[in-house]
Amino acid sequence: MKKTRFGIRRRRDEVIRDLKETTLSLGLVGEKYGVTRQAMSQFVKRERIKRPPKPRGERGHRVDPCPICQRILQISKTPRSEFISSDTIKGKLGKKLRPFQYQFHLSVLRAKRLVPPRFARIHSKKVEKAYAIYFRKSLPVCEIGRKTGLKNFASIISGHRESGWDVPPPLFVYRGKERGRIVKAAQQRKLRRRGGTGLR
Numbered sequence: 001m002k003k004t005r006f007g008i009r010r011r012r013d014e015v016i017r018d019l020k021e022t023t024l025s026l027g028l029v030g031e032k033y034g035v036t037r038q039a040m041s042q043f044v045k046r047e048r049i050k051r052p053p054k055p056r057g058e059r060g061h062r063v064d065p066c067p068i069c070q071r072i073l074q075i076s077k078t079p080r081s082e083f084i085s086s087d088t089i090k091g092k093l094g095k096k097l098r099p100f101q102y103q104f105h106l107s108v109l110r111a112k113r114l115v116p117p118r119f120a121r122i123h124s125k126k127v128e129k130a131y132a133i134y135f136r137k138s139l140p141v142c143e144i145g146r147k148t149g150l151k152n153f154a155s156i157i158s159g160h161r162e163s164g165w166d167v168p169p170p171l172f173v174y175r176g177k178e179r180g181r182i183v184k185a186a187q188q189r190k191l192r193r194r195g196g197t198g199l200r
């Protein structure tokens, strides 16, 4: 027993990382370092480690034999899966699945860090559609926004970029003349709108 305790002390940093960054049970973490659950529990107290919260029901759910988890994993591994909306993901899982079931399996996968952190964070079909056009067609961002009914698509993109999304630059290249034409057209639209609602 003394030898193994010395083991977790020697590998202290590694043990602390496992405890702080995973939601694995103390028993399982202990198993990895060859100590009992009780020894791990004492270690947590002694080192004053705050463990990440576990989503309800996650304990005991096994991802490998679960067809829903497996299907979600499969979707998350397709290219640019972060730009698929939650509605589309639910649709791919079948109509019988209830929303809370979807949430449950997704939260298990998130807690176990099996899906990318930004997967299934888009909840608007319009945003999903706009990104699909953005990746495929060489069109100005404002025009994509208009086609999909999103006035603020440009600010949605910059918001996503700021929070760490990997949004590639647009296929559309703003050349001198074209740029001037687009800016002018946008100004005219603005003026028309103002004209319609009265000057503020």
Ligand SMILES: [Zn+2]
Binding pocket: 061, 062, 063, 066, 067, 068, 069, 070, 105, 108
């Ligand atoms: Zn599952």
